[in-house]
Amino acid sequence: MNENIILSNEFSGLWTGRSPVRIVSLVPSLTEIFYYFGLDKYVVGVTRFCEHPKVKFPKPAKIGGTKNPSFDKIKKLNPDVIFASKEENNLADIERLSTICPVIVTDIVTIDDNLKVLEHFGIMFQKKKAASAVIKQHSSDFKKVIFADLKTAVYLIWKDPMMTVGGDTFISNMMLYAGFENLYFDATRYPEITMDKLIQDNPEYLLLSSEPYPFKEKHVEEFERMLPATKVILVDGQMFSWYGIRPLFTKKYFSSIL
CATH class of the missing domain: 3.40.50.1980 (Nitrogenase molybdenum iron protein domain)
Structure with missing residues (x-):
């Protein structure tokens, strides 16, 4: 695989000692994490579907949709890192964008997958306390299936x-x-x-x-x-x-x- 395309379970060690300062998010649910972790000032580009949080980021550029985002708009933003998803984004787009900067690709199928990504975000952005709080509540809410009679x-x-x-x-x-x-x-x-x-x-x-x-x-x-x-x-x-x-x-x- 292209060395600039990084799977989500491999990115926690990146940017050791510093966080990326220019982030582009191609995934609405990941954009929401950045705001929740207090990273809004670092987000320079989001998709038109990134509707949460309702309190908007300070003037992030809209770079198109989750499919076929604007390569030229993203390149002009000079990002340190682009966040994408195996679920929501096209491989061809990810490969092309990886010529600009590293692209971190999440692959979340289960709650456990989600917890791992939140943990890695906490490490990468030096937000371990915030990540731990979310993980603790997730672990409590989803430790078992609530309904016995499905x-x-x-x-x-x-x-x-x-x-x-x-x-x-x-x-x-x-x-x-x-x-x-x-x-x-x-x-x-x-x-x-x-x-x-x-x-x-x-x-x-x-x-x-x-x-x-x-x-x-x-x-x-x-x-x-x-x-x-x-x-x-x-x-x-x-x-x-x-x-x-x-x-x-x-x-x-x-x-x-x-």
């Missing part, structure tokens, strides 16, 4: 074509803590499914995510007509798919769903 569920992220989540995704891991058994746990990534297949599977719950496809109440009514025995509900996609510090807020939300 309800079968299908989680939809897209409508046309209809797409769900496989067992190798962070969303699938979070479903367990929300009280759901992912009927597509044996699948990988984000498989397409048909309405006939969904009717055949007959899940107890159908979870319609608010992102990336913005499911609305009208979609609940459509699916209820097709699946009369299934409980169809809208769910906050950020609570299921955002890692970083966002899981700090999920326990109360998850307990309200069922």
